[in-house]
Amino acid sequence: MALRLLKALKGLLGNVGPGFITGAADDDPSGIATYAQTGAIFGYGQLWLVWFTGPFMIVIQQMCGRIGMVTGKGLAGVILEHYSRRLLYVTVSLLVIANTINIGADLGAMASSAQMLLGLPFLFWLIFITGSVIALEIFVPYRTYSRILKYLALTLFSYVLTALVVRLDWKVVFHATLVPHFEFSADYLFNIVAILGTTISPYLFFWQASQEVEEEIVNGQISDMGIGKPRVTQWGVTEMDGDTVVGMFFSQVIMFFIIVTTAATLHAGGVTKIQTASQAAEALRPLAGDLAYLLFAAGIIGTGLLAVPVLAGASAYAVAETAGLKEGLGKKLGWAPGFYAVIAASTMIGMSLNWLGINPIRALYYAAALNGLAAVPVMALVIIIANRKDFMGQFVNSKASNVLGWIIVLIMALAGVALIFNLVTGK
Structure with missing residues (x-):
């Protein structure tokens, strides 16, 4: 029976691609921290955002996947070829800064969870994991x-199991999910921007576009990144769209269960401030038992091992294309030294941020908000590129994709402007 299940799982994972990995990587420790804070502070009050963010992230990620498949280039490579270098430099700089902060906070959260579960000093785990x-x-x-x-993406199921361990009033949960609740306060608005930023993040745009090209290289559709025109079929694009839907849906399911778990335990128990990764898990122990505590903490480590390489890889793809360096995880170190140097440098710089005494969970939370602000110009550019018939051909955006795409750009822009106005004026 166990062998049969293992074979079925292997077959299932064999049929999913970059879209699934991208969706799973979206629930990194930054996402976990943001969703945990959401549940702890507002209870079920922002659970309705699960349905709101899902369609938008699917549409944007499908555009990015199509751009990579059709052009045979990553997002930075397309911007470099068809738009101004100044625009590219600003975009990539924002991406690398946000990613490095995310990497550092993710590594800190992972090391803190490993120390809590397995003992040994925080510094040991930080260096070992890095x-x-x-x-x-x-x-x-x-x-x-x-x-x-x-396979690392499967560690996200720990949050589903954690929610099942906790006693829930499902009638209240479903009402909060289906009926939007609004509060006009700075904290409520800031949290919405953070959720949007950690769910619809720029690093996911760059990662998926480049990973679709990596898959084309493996499948013999193109010889190398940025060289030649890939052989793209409608079936291939449809398959990518489906894979992306599965990945983003999976991501939103995990978001739902993290908010539900922390709302039913931390918020209900009066714990509304989470200062460290260990505190988020430790607070579950008296409220939901040892199993919930262990699953939550282990999930931070597993998702971090998935997300940190995606964050570093996204930065490396963007920098390599901007600087004209050889790139790709499919290449050996000697063939793309600059690409791998960016991966190593961004990961180590991120690690060093933990020595500055910055609170890891707080850093994750603010990094999510920073992503929310940085995503706006990148998304606008993605939509414009995806409508260029001169190099997207028959695979340009549909009207529905354009409508959804511009709506989320407008919403995130307004939310970001309102947040900045509130922080500056206090109004």
Whole structure:
């Protein structure tokens, strides 16, 4: 029976691609922290955002996937070829800064959880995890590495199991999910921007576009990134769209269960401020038992091992294309030294942020809000590119994609402006 289930799981994971990995990576420790804060502070009050963010992230990620498939280039490569360098430099700079902060906070959260579960000093786990992530990303072949990322995505089910351990009033949960609740306060608005930023993040745009090209190289549709025109079929694009839907739906399911769990335990128990990763898990122990505590903490480590390489990889793809360097996880170190140098440097700089005494969970929370602000110009550019018939051909956006795309750009822009206005004026 166990062998049969293992074979079925292997077959299922074999049929999913970059869209699924991208969706799973969206629930990194930054996302977990933001969703946990959401549940702890507002209870079920922002649970309705699950239905709101899902369609928008699907549409944007499908555009990014199509751009990579049709052009044979990553997002930065397309921007470099068709738009101003100044625009590209600003975009990539924002991406790298946000990603590095995210990496540092993710590593800190992972090390803190490992220390809590397994003992040994925080510094040991921080260095060990950082070194392991860099080594895996540089030295493991792409085919093997992509499979590792798919299996790591399964650690997200720990949050589903955690929610099942907790006693829930499902009538209240479903009402909060289906009926929007609004509060006109700075905290409520800031949290919405943070959720939008951690759910619809710029690093996911760059990662998926580049990963679709990596898949084309593996499948023999193109010889290398940025060289030649890929052979793209309608069936291939439809398959990518479906894979993206599965990945983003999976991401939203996990978001739902994290908010539900923390609302039913932390918020109900009067715990409305989470200062560290260990506190988020530890607070569950008296309220929901040891199993919930262990699952929550273990999930932070597993999702971090999935997300940190995606964050570093997204920065590396963007910088390499901007600087004209050889790129790709499918290449060995000697063939793309600059690309792998960016991965190593961004991961180590992120690690060093933990020595500055910055609170990891707070840093994750603010990094999510920063992503929310940075995503707006990048999304606008993605929509414009996806409508360029001169190099997207028959695979340009549909009217529905354009409508949904511009709506989320407008909403995130207004939310960001309102947040900045509130922080500056206090009104």
